[in-house]
C-alpha cells in the first residue's frame with residue numbers, strides 16, 4: 048500500500064470494506080468489529096485510545112487511517128430545543144444538519160448533497176442549486192458528530208434528567224439538503240453503517256430515507272436496503288405535481304406509487320409515508336384531499352402534512368391551521384391515515400425546506416445569479 052496516499056476515513060467504510068481494509072493492513076478481518084466497537088459504540092476517534100488493539104496495529108492505523116467528521120462552522124439552538132449545525136463541505140461551501148428532540152425520541156435530520164438539483168418550487172435548498180454529492184464518510188460523519196455534540200450537551204446539563212433522556216440520536220432521517228437517491232452510491236453504504244449491529248445499530252424503522260420520487264432508484268434501493276421510505280408527493284395529480292416537483296415530468300405519480308408498493312413488498316415494510324407540504328390555495332383544497340385519498344386508499348400509506356415553511360423570495364404561503372385540519376379530516380374520513388407535522392426550529396431556519404447552507408451552484412442554468420467564492424467563516 049502506498050504510504051503517500053491520503054489516510055482512509057473509516058467513517059466511509061461499511062463492515063465488509065473495513066474488513067478488507069484491516070486485512071490489507073496485515074491484521075485479521077475480525078479486528079474490524081473491534082474497531083467499529085470503538086468508533087461507533089464508544090465514539091472514540093483516536094487510535095491511540097483503542098487499548099485492546101495491538102500496538103503495531105494501532106500504529107499502522109494512525110499512519111493509514113483516520114476518523115474524520117465534517118467540521119462545524121456554526122451551531123444554533125432554537126427556543127424549542129432544536130439544534131442546527133452548519134458543516135463545512137470545503138473552503139467555500141457548507142451544508143446543514145438538524146437535531147429535533149422530542150419527549151420519546153431524538154431525530155437527526157442529515158444532508159446527502161451540497162445543494163440539490165431537483166428544483167422543487169417550494170424548497171429553499173432548491174434555490175441554492177446543486178454543487179456535489181456528500182461522500183459516505185460525510186454522511187455517516189454527521190451522525191457521529193451529532194452523537195458527540197449531544198454527549199457534550201448532556202454532560203453540561205448534568206443532573207437534569209429530562210434533558211439527558213431526550214437528547215440522544217434515536218432516529219435518523221435523510222431529509223436534510225439534497226436528494227438521497229440521486230447520491231445512491233454513497234447513501235447506500237451509509238445506510239449499512241447506520242443499521243449494522245457493529246455500527247450505529249439503529250433499527251430499520253428508525254432510519255427514514257425521503258425521496259422526491261426517483262423511480263428507478265426506488266427499485267434499486269429495494270435490492271440494497273430496507274429502511275423506511277418517505278416520498279415527497281405534495282400533489283394529488285400530475286399537472287400540479289409537474290409544477291411543484293419537476294421530476295414528476297419524468298416519473299409521474301402512477302409509476303411512483305407502483306415503485307413504492309414494490310418497495311414495501313420487497314422489504315416487508317409496514318407503510319410508506321407521503322409528505323405533503325400545505326401551500327395556501329395551491330394544493331390544500333378539500334377536493335384535492337379527496338383526490339389524494341382516492342390515490343392512496345387501500346394501500347399501506349400514511350400522509351404527513353407539512354405546514355409550508357416560508358423563506359426569503361418564495362411566492363408561496365402556508366395554509367391556515369383550519370384548512371390543514373380540514374384536509375386531514377377529509378383523508379381520515381376516507382380511511383387514509385394522516386398526521387400534521389409540528390413545525391420545529393423555524394426561529395433558526397431549521398424547519399423542513401429551510402435548510403440552505405452555502406452552495407456554489409454548478410448547474411449552468413443558475414450560474415448567472417450566484418455569488419461565487421463566498422468564504423465560509425469559521
Ligand code: SAH
Nearest residue numbers: 170222226257258259279322355356399400
Ligand atoms: N429531496 C428529498 C429529501 C428532502 S426531505 C425529498 O424531497 O424528499 C425535505 C422535506 O421537506 C421534503 O418532503 C420536502 O418536500 C419538504 N419541504 C421542502 N421545502 C419545504 C418548505 N418550504 N416547507 C415545508 N416543507 C418543505
